[in-house]
Amino acid sequence: MSVTTRGPLPGGEYDVTVIGAGVVGSAIARELARFPLRTALVEARDDVGDGTSKANTAILHTGFDAVPGSLESRLVREGSGLLAAYAAESGIPVEPLGALLVAWDEDQLGVLPGLAAKARRNGRHDTRIITAEEVRAREPELGPGVLGALEVPGESVICPWTTTLAYATQAVRSGVDLHLNCRVTSITSGPRPAPDDVHTPHTRHALHTRHALHTLHTVRGPLRTRHLVNAAGLHADRIDRLLGHADFTVTPRRGQLIVFDELARGLVRHILLPVPTALGKGVLVTPTVHGKVMLGPTAEDLDDRTATGSTAEGLALLREKGRRILPALLDEEVTAVYAGLRAATASEDYAIRAHPAQRYVTVGGIRSTGLTASMAIAAHVVELLAEGGLPLSGARDPRPVRMPNLGEAFPRPYRDAGMIAADPEYGRIVCHCERVTRGEIRDALAATIPPGSLDGLRRRTRARAGRCQGFHCGAAVRALFESEEPHR
């Protein structure tokens, strides 16, 4: 097991390498860790889950509104159940709040029966159209003009940061090598030098393996691998072109979001979804597992794959939409704004493609549901790798992981007298907005995959994620982070 952040990469050949340690690549690495293979997970940034996977609406979808019959529909449906079970086992916070898809005019009301029928085609038979009176009784703070809603019981909120970290931690503890700060810049694929045994009885196997070697040229030097998985998110099309394929192009679709302070949490009980339009799923209001309320996202097609900034126009649009949905929310304090980029393509479905002759699988176009579908995508990708000859014998269950809880609805160390008695560091609060203790920060810095930055530490502990955004605790948190730096 190893995590490397600098220096040359290990020599020899990996059986399989995954490019991209977002939620999808990390889930694939975890799935591969079940087999006795030499596996690498390479990531351009200094942390796992630092791309789109850190900036989404964090809903564990049921897939009720997916395109029936699509790969996405199947993988979201399967992934939703798999992740819910994994979260319970691993301590990833999930709150099964259920969603209300609210109709604000007659046209939207007329769409609800069709959405319920679509949900049934997607295997969700538990949706129900409810009256305006019932909607009001269940969400008293909704704005005026509600005409009814589709209730979707299975929709949940989840911690996206802990999910990626749990997958990657379990993968690393099960023997996967994680190489951070390791951007892949080019790839050469082809036969290794002809082995002497080409004409032995094992000729077929030898020929097959001769054509299987990929050399990834990275900013930290070369890495050789027999099988390759491209889970590079917004850059998956670029990696695909390095392998000679050009069947999809990523158009970053920005989603801006506003996070309201925890005092707003009492205003809303469900995930409040809009009726989707041709332009997308629309703007929603949702509680977060971290005890806050989120409003967003926008849907803006851009050219720039780095444009994760918020804009005045985007935030104004969200405020306008939010005022209609939950007027009182707009009077609450804003804790943070952020934006994520969906890896949209021209297709409505995922672009997951196997190239068995090349021993290569592309995992592209994982736009709006990749968090939910991640475990099912991983299982699917490993099946595709097997078609390319990856030997999958000797499977074993990886040792379970238990992640620190970041969820507000579950016990946290500062409230746990037993934990504090056993270790007083859990009673010493550093970040008062989020009530994060020294003990939690210490544990994160010493974890299997320690954070590479203060932002990474925030995603592991919530330190600096509250209403002061580190104004009061920033120096103390930085001092703790830097005290551990020489060991990282």
Ligand SMILES: Cc1cc2nc3c(=O)[nH]c(=O)nc-3n(C[C@H](O)[C@H](O)[C@H](O)COP(=O)(O)OP(=O)(O)OC[C@H]3O[C@@H](n4cnc5c(N)ncnc54)[C@H](O)[C@@H]3O)c2cc1C
């Ligand atoms: C606004 C918004 C809201 C969303 N809401 C939800 C939701 O509620 N529920 C849900 O299930 N999904 C949601 N999604 C979708 C979900 O976030 C994505 O599908 C998921 O995060 C994609 O994960 P990924 O691993 O494919 O991509 P990423 O997280 O982007 O990971 C790809 C990784 O590849 C790395 N990489 C790229 N190029 C290279 C290279 N050359 N060398 C090495 N590494 C490289 C990147 O640094 C990155 O870390 C939302 C997305 C957005 C933007």
